Amino acid sequence: MEFETITSIGEHVMKSPMKTGHLWRHIYAWALIAFTIFPIYVVIQSSFDPSGSLASSSLVPTRFSWKNYAALFNNEAVPYLTWVKNSLVLASANALISVFVGAASAFAFSRMRFRGRKLGLQALLLVQVFPSFLALAAIYVMMERIYTVYPSIGLGSLGGLLIIYLGGSMGVNAWLLKGFIDSIPLELDEAARIDGASTPQVYWLIFFPLALPVLAVTALLSFIGTFNEFVLASLFLTDVNQRTVAVGLQQFVGAKFGQNWGPFAAGSLLAAIPLVTLFLSLQKYIIGGMTQGAIKG
């Protein structure tokens, strides 16, 4: 597996004495840690500061309260939980569907030989390098039209945003998954075929269970990507109850930076914790997926 080489760093910490030749390494690491920690410290501290505004913030914690957290859940104008729910629904639906559909395409490209395969692969490669939001003006006009016929998947709806995301993540996911599937030994499906399995059976009974961990990682990457997506979401979701966390928090803090700072910090922290936990616990696989190209060169 490609990623084992990367993660082996840090696995074995040797109890060597701190040599003077290594001093610069520690100084550099601590300097970067200070840089890294600074905003994280600020957001944690602000989230517990009862004044809740940027104006009275200080660098040293003076008071402690849960007020900012309470404000998130008791404010009609700030449907924080709805935003979180929208983000989770959107990101999970996109991750699951795009990986499910993408895996089938990747399987066909990786395991089958058919006319137009090479052309299809080249087209896929070309399409997946363009972020879908580059065509944002066209997407907007298109969805505006779709809205006139099918309001539930048109402009302003989560359903419409989902299908745009699905289209956008299809290329990347299919391409990424094809790389993974190529590395699953051919002998396995050949053996199954000799035992009389048809192509759909090979796919569902042999390949799918084998690829499940890889599919999960790809789905997770897709999930994180969608959770972070801002351009299309801000363009699409104008209704306050349809917003994702990204758009909701941006509009909330952007309107009155000073006053809403505390609840914003609390909201960010709350939404970040599950993602950071997920990321750190699965970092081995995520980093492997993200640095795919690096080692293959």
Add this chain to the structure above:
Amino acid sequence: MIRFAGFTGTPALLLKMAVIAISDAILVSMLFAALAKDQNAMAGVIAAILLIINFVYFSKRTMPFKFLAPGIILLITFVVVPVIYTVLMSGFTYQTGNEISKKDALIQLIDSGITADAENTSFDTVIGKVDGNLAALATNQTTGEVGIATEKSYTPLSSEQFTRNEYGVAETANGFVRLSDTEAADADSALSTIKFPLGNGYFLSPQGLDVAVRVTQSLVYDEASDTIKNLIEGTTFKDNNRGNFANIENPDQKLEPGWRAYNNFENYLNLFRDPVVRGPFLKVFVWTFIFAITTVIMMFGVGLLLAIAMDKKIRFRRFYRSILILPYAIPSFMTILIWAGMFNRQYGAVNLLLGHQVDWLNSAILAKLIILVVNLWLGFPYFYLISSGALQAIPAELEEAASIDGASPRQIMQRIKMPLLLQILAPLLIASFAFNFNNFNIVYLLTGGGPTNVLAGETAGATDILITYTYKTAFGSTQQNLGLACAISMIMFIIVGALSMWSLRRSRVLENM
């Protein structure tokens, strides 16, 4: 021994039938909805999808496409079609004032192409109904003549047919039923578009419920010559092939609204020709490149040095690592917003730390600087991870051989490891450049593209990159120019596409398919 049970025989067939039946039912109902709204292009796309699905899943010779069809359909409908749409829109005048079709624009022009008559004749009116049709009981303010105007005709009334109130205004008439208050409230907005014909080319145009004026159609469309004539001023307006009717003698005098019209790549030409468009575009174009190159170099430099520092088994390495990849784990839109708050002039944490009130976001240079710094914060962990991965991938034998030959650790790093490392990481550096070239979030959420000198008429801010500028061009608060935005999108497509193709050719991915 594996037994291939499941997904065979009748249950599998039934499942397949059910899924296809449901998707067919949904698509057919969508098809009819599109046809009912006269959206023929949309109906065509849906019909094509419907045919493809049914052909692919019922034919026996389409096995690969049974796997490919859903992905291909999504990709084509929501990625390829928008790109084609972008190409089309980029060739059109499509902006505020030119958003509708020519047919709709003509209707609006003729509807609004009316002028009060020479005497400014006004009427006091009562709005009501005659035989169930909307009608106005009108009293001429100058002559006191009274008549009933309907959408079909005008009937003068003789004095026994109506009664006047104390101001001399006709209030009731035979066969005329006044609108109730609720009906009147509903009719109020509809009245602004209604014109009651008075004969001889004159109309009664209600100005609210109580007053109306006599107007005449001043703009007349002549279909044969595709011109609009202003009968009162005697001027002629001709289709200027750019989406407007323009005065023949004075082409700068255009009739509003216009329509979206093919304009011969004027959007592209204007990017280089028209100083109003060219100025901000060039500024943004240059900064986009500077930003993308500088930020990749900074992130790579800091990340690589960290990878080298952590390449030896030093104490606390695991601890350092788990802290230092945090920026990569936290959702980036949040940290960007947090940094934006921290750079607040009055209360931000950065100024508290410095003890000065530096106005970070209102200075072009400082704003550019903090974009680079914050992006460094977000990006160095990724480069640390890929650099240390690549360092590990370099065979240890190379290092051993070099040190036996008498090379110092520094020489080994500079002469052997670095060139190899750069070769391994080149595709990722290019990909990172492409990503940052379109890094909407960092610019939009941190500085909003600003500072922008609006008083000096600037449309682009100091930190705007092409993608945020496209966003502002297409969806700005005052002037929206979708055609121009699409032209800029096309230029970005070409840059990103060319860069990626070059990178792929280098890495020979294309040959190994």
